[in-house]
Amino acid sequence: ISFDIVFANQPPIFYSGQSVSGTVIVNLRDAMKMRGIRARIHGRAYSHVEVQQTREYDDGQGGTRTESYTEYYREYETYLDHQVTIFGKDRHGQNPVLPAGQHAFNFSFVLPPHLKMPSSVELGHCNIRYMIVGTIDKPWKFDHIAKRAFTLLESIDCNDPSLSQRPFPLQNEKFLCCLCCQSGPLKVTANIDRCGYCPGEGILLNAECENLTNRAMRGIRAKLVRLVKWKARGYNDHRSSDYFEIKSPGEIAEGQSFSWSNQLIQIPAVTPTITSCGLISIKYEFQIAVIVPGGINLNLVFPITIGTIPLRPSGMAGMSI
Template structure:
């Protein structure tokens, strides 16, 4: 028998997203095929598939300890999220064992299916950073007797879904700051900055609507700006390493002395970036929107608003509710409905009622000689107008204090405090 050669070994996934990439989440099933192409007959001891997911951090720091010596410290940390192994051909055997029971692959293409489930837990999102990464992959190994194994590794993407349609991420973010510029013998007026965004959670591809107000009372020409930053934090051996990167920015118009500038929903687009990573113990990815005033020859006046970049976009109903709430809050309007009027608010109508009743009594005294039926008609008309007046009014607020106390009760209460308050005493 003429022994053949392994021409190709590849791993293919069955499920791909709209970008033709293998992307999964916690609890999903990952399935695919291992394709082996051989020319001639090839004896195979085993074909194994291993799936792993690891978050890894690594960086090095050097310190001088003397004139000609240096001390180097390595910081490494690793967290494992996935480990799965399956044998598609053969069994686990000693590499130097007998060649009995080998599997022969004839010339051509051979496909072997595999599948496994991701753990039902919060997995860290796939990420590539300067000092660390979160990677998931499937590795296939073809073992043959007396030869080196053939290996191939194929990575896949894992997303830990973050739904921005939660009350915490739909809440508006706002703040304000003020700064006064001064030097040795002079001081200029303050620079004030206030900024607000509609919510805390966004997804890549969205645009952040920035509402800001800048007032320049200083003697310098300043420029309002906004920037979106990504902060990567890595932890190892009780120490942290932080990297900040600019993601996107925008610039306003120069603002001379004594002028103000308003941003009525100025848009800052979010480019394709990694979602926020908040649950991994050794890697964190966070975002901040920084609205600031660029002050020449001085420290900038900045305002930082934290953001969360999620994976599940905003629902239509949540968008309308958030936009309405944000607009009402920005305009200083109350979102709570107006309370119904109290008894005190109805005192005018009560006085009108009393005048109506007194008028009816005077009318009876003056027109005693009129017919009794006509008097009854007038009383019914007055009562009808009084009922109609209060038909559509809301009920008054409940109060334990009687707005119309009985005169006897008032006198009694006053007599308890001061005996000479009541004439009867």
């Protein structure tokens, strides 16, 4: 027997409100008696958190010892779970016989248009998965099961005013101290063109550094940082990842200013922002830093949203500091 699922859409990428349709293909060498063939759509989030614990135990000599161990906590959150019979019976009646040969059974599920479902994602300790599960329900025997995952993208429209608008410019300054001698301030100002982007689009950056200190700076650095948080059974964990890092050329001499103008920085292929899941959160920051040699960098942070519907060309606008 061969048992497979083929999606009508290739690649199988969907938004809420669209139909997930395809065909369950069964190829039998001999006729098979069964209750029926089911198609199920299933979507859920999963997370697990590892917690280091300690405990004491009797060492057998009248004393105690302490050992470390790991406890694992897991949790699920379900978004979709619906099953239909595409061949055979639901409950009552005679068990049908499917003849030998190849058979194709169509299925179609409409993703709920008003249900907030987070985008698919695969991470080390957590994931959000959507799939079609095909089952040949056999009486008194093990069932045959086929699974095919599809990608769901939450509708995050970068044309929405909250994402297409330009954020306020950011600025920061600090004084560098060396023993009892204090130099002039180090200042940085930066602006980006909007608050939301899709992979493949570009962040238009303008940044300016005024170096009134008595030492040279090593330039301005820009990077995209992903912040992931997940939880399970009341325990939390988090990770951060840098997706790219670029640096302005040369140093910024003492007493000098430097403008890093109209830098178009392309967003790589990254997971969309996720805020609608009860277990997993994914957010992004566009971080700007003046690199201070032998000291703490002077930083600016722009929270940005990674969307799934790109900005239309008519919505683009120029910008300047």
